[in-house]
Amino acid sequence: MVKYSRIALLLFADIICINFAYILSFLLRFEFDISDPFWGYFASYANNLLFITAVKLAVFWALGLYRSLWRYAGTEELVKIVLAALAATAAAIVYLEFTQQFFPRSIYIYSCILDIILLGGTRFAYRVFRDFRNPGTFNSFVLGFGKKKEHGDEISKVMVVGAGDAGATIIKDIKQHPEYGKRVVAAIDGDPNKLNRRIAGVKIMGDHYAIRQIARKNAIDEIIIAIPSANKKAIQDIVNECNKTRCKMKILPGISDLINEKVSISKLRDVDIEDLLGREPVQVNLREISGYLEGKIVMVTGGGGSIGSELCRQIARFRPRKLIAVDIYENTVFELAGEMKTAYPQLEFEVVIASVRSKNRLREVFLKYKPHVIFHAAAHKHVPLMENNPKDAVINNILGTKNMIDLADEYAVEKFVLISTDKAVNPTNVMGATKRVAEMILQDKSTRSRTSYSAVRFGNVLGSNGSVIPIFRKQIERGGPVTVTHEEITRFFMTIPEAVQLVIQAGAMAQGGEIFILDMGDPVRIMDLAENVIRLSGYVPYVDIDIEITGLRPGEKLYEELLLDEEGIEKTAHNKIYVGHPLPPTPALSELLEQEGMCVEDSVRGITFMKDEEVKDWLQNLVPNYQRKK
Incomplete structure (x- = not known):
């Protein structure tokens, strides 16, 4: 009802404006001299007043002058008024010519200009009136x-x-x-x-x-x-x-x-904290990626984790024939299955509950699904936990990876991509050492397999399970303090989506045996990161929320690296992806691999009877640059 009342009011105002414009045009044309010439032409206008008004209103209606919200009038509406006035004047001229009547040409010009002024004036006056009543504009200045x-x-x-x-x-x-x-x-x-x-x-x-x-x-x-x-x-x-x-x-x-x-x-x-990294969005070659994922059966181990679940989300965009998420922990992968069903209802998405430690169970999975592409993200990754549980780190990160690598070769998988870490470079902790052994096993296998094996190495991902940002936010919610292990400690950071995009891109570029290194940008000082998270939470560091230095944890480095000195580095076609030269396995690892896996399995079984320090000795024998901190 209000809408039609406003339209009626506008129509009434326009009727007055149209006719006032003509009256004023006649007065201007005859210089306010209302003698005979004036009355002769004005009488002709008076006889056609209703028709001229109706013609102009019809043009205004057709051009949408009564459909705009004049409360929000701007440049677009002003242009519309000008065009409507010109079109209405032309329509009035056509009508008068058709009825064999005419006015002096200056009348048409004056009336058109006045139409623009009066029509625009009434509408913008309405907006000014509304703005004046609005407490956010004019009267805020006055008050x-x-x-x-x-x-x-x-x-x-x-x-x-x-x-x-x-x-x-x-x-x-x-x-x-x-x-x-x-x-x-x-x-x-x-x-x-x-x-x-x-x-x-x-x-x-x-x-x-x-x-x-x-x-x-x-x-x-x-x-x-x-x-x-x-x-x-x-x-x-x-x-x-x-x-x-x-x-x-x-x-x-x-x-x-x-x-x-x-x-x-x-x-x-x-x-958000991502805005403080200064990182440009990742650009990927969609054609390359589609070429090896579209229509393929793709398997992601650790599919319920931060990286694994994001891999599933992004792989789904490239229309694989089937996507299989393998994980030992059912809760997160159950949630992922619901999300994928909603987001990609046409996708064949299946969840497999299995451990990469069990080769027999994995063989059943390979036999059933026969994957073409595998992203191996399953791993134990928390440095302090693995320092205290080195046996489990070896079984999961080394034997589990070896199982996947062997079965990928046995079932002729086309591409196998291992998710590695910057902690594998000159490792100072068990987790990093086990991932370095996994890299070496992969590179060794790539020399005698038709499967294209590659690893992708990157640093910390913002927002991943157990990463520093969620920990800081929980500490802030509790009122602090925020804990940092060392004032000068730095880390490389990426967002989960950009890390996963680059992993998928690296998989497209892999030929076999490469270790791809992602450009992580500049390292971030964790102390600065803590201060920024506090500020973004609406508090002042050291005033509202304190920061406490707790000391380096077992196996923790001050600075992370992405490349071994001997690996060298080469650019790839992608400006954020580099590749290191493959290195031969160490003599100790070569000896361990001689019997095609059995020796590794026997050795790993043997470490279950070792003490933790003996397990670390075993790792150091395989990875000479493992810099143990005792």
């Missing part, structure tokens, strides 16, 4: 810049970083929606030509280096980063500056995430 109560809620003072199209849209969106409880009082942009100018009525006060000063001066409560086209490094710099304030932060997703979607405040998300 002052402090916080004020509106319906019992405080108005948050907002700074928008980015004075481009996206920033303007966010500012307008906030102004038009008082229910958000926000008011933009400052804008920031790196373009010096924009300094002290205004965007959507908001002054551009400086560049991102002035964020802290401007936020303090204007008592800013919230900062919105609205630069979807900016690269990750630029966003990282801006977020670091914002972190120096105590303001809440929101960010607009990148342009790739906003394709076909309009910029609005609803698209804002919290600033």
Whole structure:
């Protein structure tokens, strides 16, 4: 009902505007001299008044002037008014010519110009009136810049970083929606030509280096980063500056995430730790990947884990014939099965509960599914736990991997990709040493098998089970302290999706025997990471939440490496993937492998009767650069 009332009101206003435009046009044409020439033409207009008005209204209706929401009128609506006025004037001329009547040409010009002014004026006057009633715009200026109560809620003072199209849209969106409880009082942009100018009525006060000063001066409560086209490094710099304030932060997703979607405040998300890595999105060769996954039977071991489950999600996009997730732990893989059924209802997705330790059980699985491609992600990975449980680390990470490698050869698997770790390089812990042995077994097998074996080595993944970020967040929820093992400890970090994308890409590039090393960017100081997580949680480090140094854990390094000195490194076709040269197995490992696996199995069974230190001695014999910390 309200809608039709507004349309009726607009129609009534337009009738008045159309006719007032003609009357004023006649007066202007005859210089306000209402003698005979004036009355002669005006009488002709009066006789056709109803028809001319009806023709113009019909044109306005056809061009959608009564379907726009004039509360949000902008440039698009102004263009529509101009076009509608021109078309309506042309239609009126056609009507008059058809009825063999005419007015002086200047009347048509004057009436068209006046139509634009009057039609636009009434509609924009309505918007100004609505804006004036809106507590987020004009009257916020009149009432002052402090916080004020509106319906019992405080108005948050907002700074928008980015004075481009996206920033303007966010500012307008906030102004038009008082229910958000926000008011933009400052804008920031790196373009010096924009300094002290205004965007959507908001002054551009400086560049991102002035964020802290401007936020303090204007008592800013919230900062919105609205630069979807900016690269990750630029966003990282801006977020670091914002972190120096105590303001809440929101960010607009990148342009790739906003394709076909309009910029609005609803698209804002919290600033996350990933925004502080300064990493550009991974680009993969979809054609290469599709070539070895599409229509194939793909198996992922450790399918319920952080890496394994993400592998399943991303592999599913490439339309495999069947996808099998193998895991010993049923809960996480059960949840994954439900997720995959919803996201990919056409995909044949099967869950197998099995341990990579049991070769007989694995042989049943291989016999049933006959996989073409295997991603082996099953492993024990927690460094301190494996230091105290070295036997289990050897059985799972070495014997389990050996079982998978042997069966892949036996059942003529096309590609086998081992998920390895930077901790396998000059290992200082049991976990790293077992993964290095797994790499060497794989490289040895690749020299005498038709299966293409390769390993992919990378560092920590943000948000994975047991990784540092979730631990920090839990500690913050408990009120602190946040614990860091050493002030100078650093780690390489990637997000789970980008690590998995590169693993899949490396699998496409593998020929056999390679160890691919992912470009992890610059190492991140864990102390800095802890401080940033605290800030992003809305607290101040060392004031609200303390940070406690606990000392290095058993087997833990200060700095991680991605490459052995002797491996060398070569570029690949992908700018984030490198490859190390294959190395022959050590004499001790060669001797262990001589009897095609039986010797390894016997030896692993033998370690169950050893003491933990003897197991570490056994590992050191296989991996000479294993730097044990006693």
